[in-house]
Amino acid sequence: MEVMQAKDALGSAGILGGTGVVLGAFGAHMMRPYLLSAGVADVWETAVHYQLIHAVALVGLAGWMRGAVEQGLRRAAWAVRLWTVGTVLFSGSLYLLALGGPKWLGPVTPAGGAALIAGWVMAAASAAG
Secondary structure, eight states: OOOOOOOHHHHHHHHHHHHHHHHHHHHTTTTTHHHHHOOOOOHEEEEEEHHHHHHHHHHHHHHHTTTHHHHHHHHHHHHHHHHHHHHHHHHHHHHHHHOOOGGGTHHHHHHHHHHHHHHHHHHHHHHHH
């Protein structure tokens, strides 16, 4: 299996960051009346917040990956995967729940959160080499 490159992490960061800005703008403007009347504006804002934080973290990790040694690079690649999947699961489930999605999505949110936490563990482990 080929080791993930910094450009892959930066690509994930760009996608998550760009869509996070778009979804944040929709939530703050076009969808604001619905989100407020449904009482889920805070859910939407939490989803945007976590998405953008992890997009920025991916940019930083991409920069670090440029000089990483092989073992650290492999761990960083796992951090990228976990942050990307975790953000899709965590933020994605929150967006869908805020829009009235099915209740079975509820358990997806903590699964995404667990992936985000595991990603942070792998990011820290990357520094060990």
